[in-house]
Amino acid sequence: MKRSFPIFAVLTALLLGYAFYEAMFVAPTDQMQGDVYRIIYYHVPSAWTMFIFFLTNFVASVVYLVRRNPKADAVAAAAAEIGVVFCTVVLVTGPIWARPVWGIWWTWDTRLTSTLVLWLIYVSYLMLRRFSSGGQAPVLAAALAVFGALDMPLVYFSIWFFRTQHPQPVVGDGGSIDPRMWHVWLLNWAAFLCFGLLVFWKRYQLEILQQEVNETQALQTLHDPRSSQ
Amino acid sequence: MSRPSGILRATLAKDLRLEWRSKDAINSMLFFALLVVVIFSFSFDPLAEESRRIAGGLIWVAFLFAAVTALNQTWARELRNQVLDAYRISPAPANSLFLAKAFGNFIFVIVLEALMTPLFIIFYNLRAVGPAWELIPVAVLGTWALVVNGTFFAAVSVRTRSREIMLPLLLFPFSIPALVAMVNATTNLLTGEDSTKYWIVLLATYDLVFTIACLVLFETVLQAE
Numbered sequence: 001m002k003r004s005f006p007i008f009a010v011l012t013a014l015l016l017g018y019a020f021y022e023a024m025f026v027a028p029t030d031q032m033q034g035d036v037y038r039i040i041y042y043h044v045p046s047a048w049t050m051f052i053f054f055l056t057n058f059v060a061s062v063v064y065l066v067r068r069n070p071k072a073d074a075v076a077a078a079a080a081e082i083g084v085v086f087c088t089v090v091l092v093t094g095p096i097w098a099r100p101v102w103g104i105w106w107t108w109d110t111r112l113t114s115t116l117v118l119w120l121i122y123v124s125y126l127m128l129r130r131f132s133s134g135g136q137a138p139v140l141a142a143a144l145a146v147f148g149a150l151d152m153p154l155v156y157f158s159i160w161f162f163r164t165q166h167p168q169p170v171v172g173d174g175g176s177i178d179p180r181m182w183h184v185w186l187l188n189w190a191a192f193l194c195f196g197l198l199v200f201w202k203r204y205q206l207e208i209l210q211q212e213v214n215e216t217q218a219l220q221t222l223h224d225p226r227s228s229q
Numbered sequence: 230m231s232r233p234s235g236i237l238r239a240t241l242a243k244d245l246r247l248e249w250r251s252k253d254a255i256n257s258m259l260f261f262a263l264l265v266v267v268i269f270s271f272s273f274d275p276l277a278e279e280s281r282r283i284a285g286g287l288i289w290v291a292f293l294f295a296a297v298t299a300l301n302q303t304w305a306r307e308l309r310n311q312v313l314d315a316y317r318i319s320p321a322p323a324n325s326l327f328l329a330k331a332f333g334n335f336i337f338v339i340v341l342e343a344l345m346t347p348l349f350i351i352f353y354n355l356r357a358v359g360p361a362w363e364l365i366p367v368a369v370l371g372t373w374a375l376v377v378n379g380t381f382f383a384a385v386s387v388r389t390r391s392r393e394i395m396l397p398l399l400l401f402p403f404s405i406p407a408l409v410a411m412v413n414a415t416t417n418l419l420t421g422e423d424s425t426k427y428w429i430v431l432l433a434t435y436d437l438v439f440t441i442a443c444l445v446l447f448e449t450v451l452q453a454e
Contacts, residue, residue, distance in 0.1 A: 065449065120402040127398055131389040139453035140385050143446045147378075147403060150438050154406035154431070161427055162409055 005201065012194040019184070019191035027184040039097045045189035046089040047115075049196045053083035054122065061145035064138060073138040074207035076145065078200050080125055086196065087119045110160045117155045121148045134214060233325040240329035247306070248337065254299040258341045261298055265291040266345070266352055280353040285415030288349055289408060293375060296338050297397050300379040303330050304387040313387075316451070323448035331380040331443075338372050358421030367414045367425065370432040374407035375400075377436065381443045384450055407435045 023041035030037035060076035063069065094112065095105040106112065125148065129141045248254055269287050273279075307313040316326055349355065357364070379400050386395035414428035 065446075117402060117405050120405075124399050124402050128385065128389065128395065131391060131395055133390065136388050136453045139449060140388060143450050144385065144399065146446065147439070147442060150442055151403050151406065154435055154438070158406040158409040158431055161431070162413060 008194075008201075009198055012191070012198050015187075015191040015194055019188045022184045022187055027181055028178050033101055036097065036100045039093055041184060041188040042192075043090060043093040043097060044185065045192045046086045046093065048189055049192050050083050050086035050090060052193070053079045053086065053196060053200070054118070057083060057122075058145055058149045061142035064142045065146070070138070070211050071208070073142070074204050074211065076138075076142065077129060077207050078203035080122055080129075080141075080145070081203060082196050082200050084119065084122050084126060085199075086192075087115065087122065090115060091119060108159075110156065113159045114152070114156045117159075118148075118152060121151065134218075233322045236321045236325040237329045237332075240326055241332055244329065244333040245336070248333070254302055254337050255340060257298045258295040258337065259344060262291045262295040262341060262345050263348070265294055266349065270352060281355060281358075281419045282416060284349065284353050284355055284419055285412045287353075288346070288415060289371070289411045291345070292338065292342060292372075293401075293404065293408065295341060296334070296375050296379060297400065299337050299341075300334060300376070300383045300400075301386075301393055301396055303334060303380055303383045305392065308387065323451045324444050326451075327380065327384075327443065327447040331377050334376045334380055335373060338376055339368070342368055342372065355419060357419050359418040359425070361418065363418055363425055363429075364415065366429055367411060367418070367432070370429065370436055371407065371411035371414075374411070374432055374435050374439070375404060377440050377443055378403055378407075381439075381447060381450070384447065388450075388453065407432060410435065 019041070023038055027038065027041070029035055056079040057076050060072045060079060064072040064076060094115075098107070099105050125141060125144050128144055129137050132140050266287070269291070273283065304313065307316065316323075379396070382399040382403070383396055386392045386399060389395045410428040410431045414425040414432070417423040417425045417428070
């Protein structure tokens, strides 16, 4: 078990390197957009990875509310943080790509705006975790995660209806995608997912250790109340 | 052992009486909303036609900000003398307490809106082109949307450090769909350009979903140790 982490880390590094090589040099250049389209290999895999981690956070939060298992809370905390990181990558790479292709940095269309709101919701989730103390944090955060999951469809529909009269940016869909692009796309997704899991693994272990520290400290205070003063 | 509705009524009556005597929430909300109106008018300097377009947004942003000042006091008031701990160990159903607090806040914010709306109309020279009576369902559903989540998140934020700041940080991101619906419904009514039906349905869905969610999760949050 102890050795599997470095092995996984090395494999992830190799996979990331190979995926980078494929995305930059092997994948064919887009007919319409030229080389700038290659950011798609970072933008879209990050978005998919983000969804997986936010989904993990939601499932773990529900499990925590039902079972009160501290491990589920550790999973939720780690998944939310990594989800926010990938969401940030999506929100940063999006405008970098949009500027040369659409001619603007940002547009308030449905997908962009709901991703931004999703980011806001999860940042508020992390703030709540940070500002609530000890034993309450897991319950409050889990409740907030459930609220977030309920809120997202409403966010999507409200913005969708708000923006239907505006022109939708066309993001390569509809047109045919070279099968080689698909291959590179999935490869990059696998690489980023592995990287996410790698970080998640450590973050989860850290959270479990933190829980143990808190527990030990609480027990010590119970045995010897003066030691905490 | 009294019935849940009895507990609800008693708590609501207590909060209303407290408010009637102190007028803390309503005074701070009114003055705050007034300041927002004045500051907005300096920042935008709107003409009549333009103001009809932006007034929906201004009104609701002012009410949202003002409501936070009242919502913050909802549970903070109960921290003094350990009243909240007493609630926690009492056999009274948690949801009666939650509904009483939510109804109380709803009444405060509705009173605020009733007092502030005429002022808005005067300051911004508003005249609705669409059917003005539809503002009533929009206001009722919209206020409940802010207040039901606001009361819940106030119960969450009262358990954290720096609780006064925490409430808007939690409430604003989650209120975005409701705010979009309220603002667009109001703007459509003022300009008479589009129907409000879709937005009212969206608000009603938001209210239903989050009222149920609050009732399901409130006891968990109240008892969180």
